[in-house]
Amino acid sequence: MSSRNIYATLGASNHSATQREPHGLYCTHPEAVRQLMKLEQFSPEKLEPCAGLGYIADTLRQGGYMVRESDLLTRGRDIVQADVFSLDSPITADIVTNPPYSCAAKIIRHLLSLMQPGTKLAMWLRILFLESAERKRLFDEFPPIGVWCGKNGEFGASAQGYGWYVWEKGHEGTTSLGWF
Secondary structure, three states: OOHHHHHHHHOOHHHOOOOOOHHHOOOOOHHHHHHHHHHOOOOOEEEEOOOOOOHHHHHHHHOOOEEEEEEOOOOOOOOEEOOHHHOOOOEOOEEEEOOOHHHHHHHHHHHHHHEOOOOEEEEEEEHHHHOOHHHHHHHHHOOOOEEEEOHHHOOOOOOOOEEEEEEEOOOOOOOEEEEO
């Protein structure tokens, strides 16, 4: 087996046999959102700024939350069309989203800069997001309160592991690690 085939089997994007989704559209499995709602306490109001096809927002609504959605593209849905980086007002709602992986660290920094103390940011990201010098600096400056890992790769489309990275604005302590 060639190295390209090995990496494609693992879902490594630089080696994948398939094209990447335009604008990083990789939808979050509703069960992953339901698990997050069991693991974390959130305020009643949510913001979903990378809404994609609405899987996260719809599941949150089913759980009783009020959700405001936006995305760079509406994809035919009745949502606000806006780039996440166009947000510039203080954010008082908790945020739950699955950002484009290529700019996730930049999005986290941007959103945390706007969030009010005590609000939470939950991001659905690959477990490999824990790696890299740039993200090490991000975690040093803004430590998550927790990382919740999906067991057995159940929530990814490949062998990649995914999980919820959760920040609470103002948290300065250690990061807990758990599985669901």
